[in-house]
Amino acid sequence: MAVVPDFLIKRVYKKGSLREQDGAVEFDLKNVLGPGVICGLEYVQINDYKFTKEVISFITQGVELFANSVSEINPIRFRLGQEGTMRLLEEVKCLKNGVNKIIIEFLNPEAGRMKITLEDNLNLA
């Protein structure tokens, strides 16, 4: 697993954006670090529930990119300043009041397999 400082990579997550919407779970990202390439979206886990790549998509600049089709040949190019929404299209009640844990595992062609662990505090009441 590549050593990328957690505290830096967490800056990409937009706090408070975790939500249920139209039968899916969504959250937002903004690249404030630098240009990046994602050549594989492996899974997203929210609390105890793991979303596999079949139900994951990333919506950015008006285009929805499905995790299944992301590869080294067809990567996601995430530019500096670019925003996007991670969409998990599965009707499952995985969000909870208080602290929610989000894990994203993805592949970068240079750094290899990377895992980000994030937290978001929700008030669902």
Place this chain on the structure above:
Amino acid sequence: MFVKDFCILNILLHIFKINAKMVPMDIKFDKYSLIINGKRIVLKSGTIHYFRLFGRDEWYDRLAKMKSGGYNCVDLYLCWSYHNPKKDFWDFEAYKDIRTLFQVAQELGLYMIVRPGPYINGEISAGGLPYWLMKEKDVVLRNRIDGDFIYSKPYMQHLRDWYGKVLPVVKDFDNLILIQIENEYSTNGGENEYIKELYEIVRSYDIKVPIFHNDAYIAGLYADDVDIYACDIYPYINPKTNWREETFAFDTLDNLEDMARSFKENSPLFIMELQSGWYDKWLGFGYEYIREDMGREHVNIMTKTALSQGVTIFNHYMCAGGTNILDMSSDEVYTSYDFASPISELGIIKDNFKKVKEINYFLDAFDLTMSEPKEADFEIPQNCYAKVRHDIINNCDWLFLRNFNSCETMIADVNIPSFDMKILPRNLKLKACEILKSGVEIFARLYGDERETIFLMSDEKNSITLKDSNGEIIKISADRADFDEFLFKDGSRETKLVFISQKCSDECWKHNNTLIFGAKFIYPDGKIALEDKTQIITYSLENGYAKETHTPDVQSKRIKLTDFDVYFCAPEIERGYDYSCWKKIKHNEDFTLQDTFSSDVYSEFVWYKGKISNVPREISITARHIFAIYINGYEILNRNSYKHDNLASVDEHISVDIDPKVYDGCENEITVLVQNLGFDRGFTNNIGSPRGLIYFKTDNNEYIDWHIRGRITLDEREASDNQAPYLACLKKDFVIPKEYFDKNIFAPFVLDMEKTPFRRATIFLNGVKIGRFIRHNANQSKFYLPKEFLRENNEIKIVIWEKSHRIKGVWDFKNYLKNVIINVETHKVYKLF
């Protein structure tokens, strides 16, 4: 008595010499630039790895070429493991003598950025941390495990010892301008105690220059803990992708000023590692490919974009390539570390150097140390980038125009070719005229009190608009032949504009206030290097043009090596070889093996030997990275297990059947020879992953009483044995004619393995291991013979660790090796005049 007095006198003279030069520089800085003794400078620096270049002559050559190419600074990593390969053993002699290295830089008038690590990365095994450190009790390398900060006092103590060896030497040099602590460091929590402590250690040596750290993530790491914020920028890290299409990789550089200012407002913008090449890996594309792929365009765009962001301290990483000798390289890289850099591994000036030279000479022409960004008053087409900076010193504007389209594009009425970038003046006052706007770049400027000559790059599609002393506006087409000139006068003041083509500028060199045209390179002492008969044109303000023709009288040289003296080596393979004095190593319950370091074995080649029953019919093995298994002297398997994926080598786990015929009674002997290609460089992965035999299991779950020893021996073994002709040594003496050692000849020699049938070989020149040849893993068949190790009378030894499957017997094998042809030849020959 006389001798003793003479020695003391020499020592005193040496001390005096150092002290006489020790006028400490007054180094200040503000948000714009460094200010040295009251004068602002743009620091134009480039990296060399002295541990990949060997000895004074080579250091002088590379640094002299840098100086002649307009660099004013050299960046020097100091490599801990290179000087401290064993605990309590320090080596700063001969080609490891950093004091001599610093003296060369000082003599040439180059400033020095010194980076003593402790970790340096640099694609060095374990990132330059000594191997022995990995097994020291309670040492946590870099105070970090899996990204978590874990402070280790014993590690800090060893680090202090290292700093204690090098910082007193560094301090002796008045050309030291900046010093870096750690390298591309981060932790998951961003803890800064370690960086702060390193800062204090450096200051405790009374080193007064600004201290910085290089942030690889461009996230402002440790900006508050150092004097100047610096970062690394590498848009090109994957030769598989087309950088001309993946232009978004330049995003960070294009926004650097805003980002860096938010981290530290009042220090100059500083890119410590500004990409000017890239390293090739085992299983990579080869340097020829990378060099062609990046072209001269990449470094042009990198450097000019950096300047457009207000950067006044840049360091090209790398400026000169080098060679991985001994066991230095990380497991990623092979012998050549050419880096596709401006000066090649062999010291040859390449196209990207010529582009850098242009930029450096331009930066010498006008002081760009104080500028502010300004709104562009023109439209910027798609895929183009433009910046305008107001120059506070020259009271003019500079336009930085870049075209990322695949066709030429007009930006601000200037035609910019595809993937080109130009720096152009607007309202720039000269001695006798003013450039109102320009579509042509300035190459160099020679100036005196009243007169100046400005050399411009001719350009068939652009023009320059000037105002003369009478206020008349003159537009001049830049579609000009070499040396076309225009003279402007204003009373006694005179400005001459001279056009030269790209081809002409490529071989133009600035020496003091003179331009020399037609040289392959020059040295700062005024010597010019030529390959063929050439007419050299020099131009100075005082004397105008002068012509002189020189004819080099030294030819290229090829020495054909064949009829080798062949002998079989590595008696360790033999059954009955006495290994009783080797160290024992534990075969763990899960069939992994204890790491080699526990037995103080740090070698590239590691032997494992033990007894085995005659029962096993299958062996499962994992070894890093290349290995062979022998039972009773019979080779069972010879395997190149090196695999690389996503920046890290990955293990191969394989099984092999054993032919029962190899057993001979119940006292059988097993031997495993493992060649590791180095440790991880430690940028993203774990440095300390073990090497050697990692896992060994037989189908009958036999535990073996393993004994180990490092290094490959070149001892001769009886050739009458027809069982194990697997390791053979080819030996040959050869002579390099004396003329190639003349100080006025620059002629790097290479050993060409291309036409050999070997898959793998290790090359020793006069006893020094200078190359690893692994045909299918690397695009390298020519090996540099460093001048430091080359003599008039030489001995080359090439150890072959394989045998063609087509050759059955020992004698066939020997004859086959004996008649191999290997050439030793000059790569280029330059004569200095």
